[in-house]
Amino acid sequence: MLLLCRVSAAGRTLRRWGSQRDGGGLLHRALSFSSGRCQGAGPGEGGAQPAEDSAQARYRDTVLLPRTDFPMKLTGQKLLDRELQIQQECGFADLYSWQRARKAKKEFCLHDGPPYANGDPHVGHALNKILKDIRNRFEMLRGRQVHYIPGWDCHGLPIELKALGELGTSGLSPLQIRQKAREFAVGAIARQKAAFQRWGVMADWDKCYYTFDGAYEAAQLKVFQEMHSKGFIYQDYKPVFWSPSSRTALAEAELEYNPEHVSRAIYATFPLVTLPPDIASEEGVSVLVWTTQPWTIPANQAVCYMPNAKYSVVKREDNSQLLLVAAERTASLSALLGTELQIVATFTGSQLQGGVCKHPTIPEKQVPLLPANHVTMAKGTGLVHTAPAHGMDDYSVASHFKLSVECMVDEDGKFTEMAGPDLQDLAVMTEGTDKVISMLKACGALIKEEQCVHSYPYDWRTKQPVVIRPSKQWFINTESLKDKAKDALQKVRVLPESARGGLLAMLDKRTYWCISRQRSWGVPIPVFYHKETGDALINNSVLLLLKAF
Structure with missing residues (x-):
């Protein structure tokens, strides 16, 4: 009401000023014409109002509204359709390829930790992806080429648990468990990817990586082979963090x-x-x-x-x-x-x-x-x-x-x-x-x-x-890698710098890393076991054979 009174007062002031200046000429006609348009009357049809409506007209004539085709409010499906139309017309999907094609002296590469393919997108995904997209766009505005290839972690316990739900693993063979887990991961990836694109995240969506791809698994086996040949991989019976609720060993x-x-x-x-x-x-x-x-x-x-x-x-x-x-x-x-x-x-x-x-x-x-x-x-x-x-x-x-x-x-x-x-x-x-x-x-x-x-x-x-209990597991000897890891960390810019001490302390504390899990869905440890003795057979020949498949 306060705003309406101030607008009405401003209108009366303008009218008085106009009468004094041009005898109620041009300015008065402009205001009357605008008022007529607002009331639905055409030029020349905005005459005097009946006496009973004079008070209402006096206030209405002072409000000048813009004329536009842009809708005042959109809700429901109309809002979604309009946003999608804006994205398509503005070329959101082509932004990444456009900035990759332009000339730039430097490249900014964002190595993004992949989300798990274990469910629908949520606010955590939005916060993660949008904040990183802001940084990518900032680097693009600085004249750099942005290199960002998104991906998904498609293996592991979170996906297996979600895929099987209340069914559990009883009565299912390892092949059936893997099939169900893969189907679940594929569906989750499709939903998450559609949401990330819908949020306008700038990325190379045509070349995403997925950890269940054969080429990706082969690369993992190659790294495993190299580490085993250098003596970094070993099997031992020692206490590990064990989750009774998941029935598997856990890394720290x-x-x-x-x-x-x-x-x-x-x-x-x-x-x-x-x-x-x-x-x-x-x-x-x-x-x-x-x-x-x-x-x-x-x-x-x-x-x-x-x-x-x-x-x-x-x-x-x-x-x-x-x-x-x-x-x-x-x-x-x-x-x-x-x-x-x-x-x-x-x-x-x-x-x-x-x-x-x-x-x-x-x-x-x-x-x-x-x-x-x-x-x-x-x-x-x-x-x-x-x-x-x-x-x-x-x-x-x-x-x-x-x-x-x-x-x-x-x-x-x-x-x-x-x-x-x-x-x-x-x-x-x-x-x-x-x-x-x-x-x-x-x-x-x-x-x-x-x-x-x-x-x-x-x-x-x-x-x-969890509990700590001994179990025969496969480990990486991180103690032998500690010195090299510390040297590499010295070359890394850490923000804030005070966090460097915590990273160095962690390297000192963790002398081994348990890498084996008692699950069916994941990249397997490339080892054969003797049926009777349980002795492990692992060598370069076995690793090369598995990589071939």
Whole structure:
């Protein structure tokens, strides 16, 4: 209403000004003519209005509307048709080939990580593609030729899961699974590609790459052959991140960490049966350990200590129990247990050498006290329960001291027969944990239980927690490539520069990369296995034969 009043006032001012200047001549006629057109009257037909409409006409005559064929509003299919018409008339599809044909001194090449062909386009695709398209167009405006060939990652677990849906793999042969997965990927590619083009993304849409193309797979096998010939590929039985929900091994890049994961952390005792010389006078001493994964206790093979740290034998005021803990953890443990801990003796960790503990849940099993550099004093007791089958650091200790690696967990994340009849077939993360804790309570080894909120690895596809379990897998020895990778990284411009340190730290930390997956849809590891022994046959002749197909 305010705007209408201001327009009306402006119209009256113009009319008064026009009357004073030309006696209501040209300007008045122009305004009257325009008003007549707005009312639907032709020139010469916009005469006086009836008296009853004079007030309404006075306001209407002051609004001058433009005359255009452009529609005020389009919705539904008309809007889509109009946008497509604009794209076609403006030559959106020809922009990429046009800029490639023009002369330019420099080329800008965008290596775009391919999206998975596992579903319909969504807002994440739009954000990714449009932002990159803005950069490409900016480089084109700078006079450069843009090189951008889009593609799709057509293999892997995400596609297989989506393709099979609730059917699962039961009753389907590997060939049938591959066929269904390929059909699903082809359909997803068609829908995504149409959407990307519809969004006006400038690219070479006639030469897209797809990872399930024979030529692309052959190139992958060639790289595999070169790495194998240089000794970078090997097979080993070692702990890997295992997803029970997907029934496959995962690389670290396929994990996401849930910072609010809740574990049932426990403090448990391992009675000393062979005492180190410096604590031989004290009887009934138990090593106190802390773990957030109680289900790994049955797989324990050792208890680790830090050689250079100080350790103490302490006596509980409430029940006179003797416990072996790190000296600097005594105060926090006293507060946690709600009782005073009286120090009986203190010594260095190296003096614990030769000590042997009794396993709390497996009768007649004994485990040694061993030195290890991965032990920390930030949490727990300064003594680490060690299960080589279910921890990377634990496995390193086992390899150094020649300990056995016993896996009691199957591919579904359940205890096997090896864990005993009380635990067999129980899911380790749920009812298996409940049972282990009840067993520790029954034998008097459980000192304290608490809820621990911490960061824990999850399968980034199924959003379910993973476990660490040993499995015979194929690996790339990234340790031998580390130095070359660091040298190459120094030549790369990193934005922001502060991120370079994180990349270098990652190269130091990851000494191997698990590349095998227990799936049917993907580029296979080019290996033949003996039917009876399971021994692997892999050499250049086999690789060349597979490449030929």
